[in-house]
Amino acid sequence: MKRDIQHLLNPALQNIATYKVEGGQHAEIKLNQNESPFDVPMWLKEEIIGEFVKESWNRYPDILPYRGMQAYADFLGISPDSVMMSNGSNEMLYTIFLACLGPGRKVLIPDPSFSLYEKIARLLQSQIVTVPMLANLDFDTEAILRVARDEAVDFIVISTPNNPTGKSLTFEEVRLIAQSSDAIVLVDEAYIEFSRQRSILELIDELPNLVVLRTMSKALALAGIRIGFAIASPVLMAEIAKPKIPFASSRLAEITLAKVLANYSLVTDSVSYILHERDKLYEALLSLDGVEPFLSDTNFLIIRVGDADALFQSLRSEGILVRNVSGYHLMENCLRFNVGLVDENQRLIDKLRLL
Numbered sequence: 642m643k644r645d646i647q648h649l650l651n652p653a654l655q656n657i658a659t660y661k662v663e664g665g666q667h668a669e670i671k672l673n674q675n676e677s678p679f680d681v682p683m684w685l686k687e688e689i690i691g692e693f694v695k696e697s698w699n700r701y702p703d704i705l706p707y708r709g710m711q712a713y714a715d716f717l718g719i720s721p722d723s724v725m726m727s728n729g730s731n732e733m734l735y736t737i738f739l740a741c742l743g744p745g746r747k748v749l750i751p752d753p754s755f756s757l758y759e760k761i762a763r764l765l766q767s768q769i770v771t772v773p774m775l776a777n778l779d780f781d782t783e784a785i786l787r788v789a790r791d792e793a794v795d796f797i798v799i800s801t802p803n804n805p806t807g808k809s810l811t812f813e814e815v816r817l818i819a820q821s822s823d824a825i826v827l828v829d830e831a832y833i834e835f836s837r838q839r840s841i842l843e844l845i846d847e848l849p850n851l852v853v854l855r856t857m858s859k860a861l862a863l864a865g866i867r868i869g870f871a872i873a874s875p876v877l878m879a880e881i882a883k884p885k886i887p888f889a890s891s892r893l894a895e896i897t898l899a900k901v902l903a904n905y906s907l908v909t910d911s912v913s914y915i916l917h918e919r920d921k922l923y924e925a926l927l928s929l930d931g932v933e934p935f936l937s938d939t940n941f942l943i944i945r946v947g948d949a950d951a952l953f954q955s956l957r958s959e960g961i962l963v964r965n966v967s968g969y970h971l972m973e974n975c976l977r978f979n980v981g982l983v984d985e986n987q988r989l990i991d992k993l994r995l996l
């Protein structure tokens with residue numbers, strides 16, 4: 642029976658798994674999905690809902706969310722033709738991969754990196770060329786440049802700062818990779834607001850093969866509303882947006898985005914808080930026996946411990962949910978957790994101190 646169904650399906654399904662979040666999505670102290678610990682304040686939610694009720698819910702939204710795209714283009718100070726909004730940046734990843742990959746195409750992915758890249762590439766039956774990070778989890782820029790050239794890859798996807806390592810390429814390294822390759826280079830800047838490095842966004846007109854991906858799920862605290870963006874030169878954007886699902890962003894997402902951008906000090910304040918807490922956490926982790934923290938350029942930290950599986954379970958039983966990233970290449974016995982509120986971070990440190 643199983644075989645009968647299987648031969649009717651995309652053969653690539655045998656090489657991919659359903660997306661899962663180990664440990665679930667609920668906990669007293671939830672630090673496992675790199676979210677913001679700050680919800681949108683109630684006064685702003687009420688303002689957003691006040692706008693939303695004036696909309697026609699029986700009517701489709703625009704084919705593409707033009708109002709949201711205009712709002713983000715204005716915020717960035719670029720042309721709306723360079724911007725595409727999606728239902729979370731995950732949707733945009735599918736769109737861009739569909740536009741660039743397929744059987745016979747080669748994609749370069751640093752390893753470890755965001756798991757969805759490999760999943761979509763496999764689904765599209767493309768050839769994946771991985772470039773391992775260095776042992777300290779830093780990017781191996783020389784290897785990326787060399788492999789991109791030697792393997793003549795068609796597509797390069799880089800998360801910088803990178804999930805799950807927390808490390809970044811410099812602005813100049815990203816520029817060099819995009820400049821020296823004929824491939825389409827997708828730079829996922831999901832964590833850029835927390836980075837010491839400058840965004841590569843300013844080079845979209847200079848580099849016709851560059852696409853930048855952004856999400857509103859991290860620094861902008863809108864993971865539940867599902868908003869992502871791609872930014873590229875208008876010529877490239879017109880092509881990579883062709884596979885886009887029509888009507889994928891709701892009216893609520895467009896209104897929420899505009900309102901949060903209009904109150905951006907909420908974002909800069911929470912980013913400052915998170916960065917301050919990240920530095921405090923890192924220092925506290927350094928002082929713990931049996932814990933090796935890695936310097937992070939994101940809103941999360943990676944630690945290496947003696948037994949990550951046991952620690953994951955023990956934290957879970959205390960109501961603290963982190964991500965066990967031990968299964969990733971080079972990340973044996975590593976756990977990942979995002980920066981939370983002061984008290985949450987303190988409880989985590991207290992628990993780790995008892996190791």
Ligand SMILES: Cc1ncc(COP(=O)(O)O)c(C=O)c1O
Nearest residue numbers: 729730731755800804831856858
């Ligand atoms: C590197 C990276 N890109 C993209 C995403 C997806 O974000 P969303 O679909 O919420 O915009 C994530 C989420 O964790 C991520 O870590």
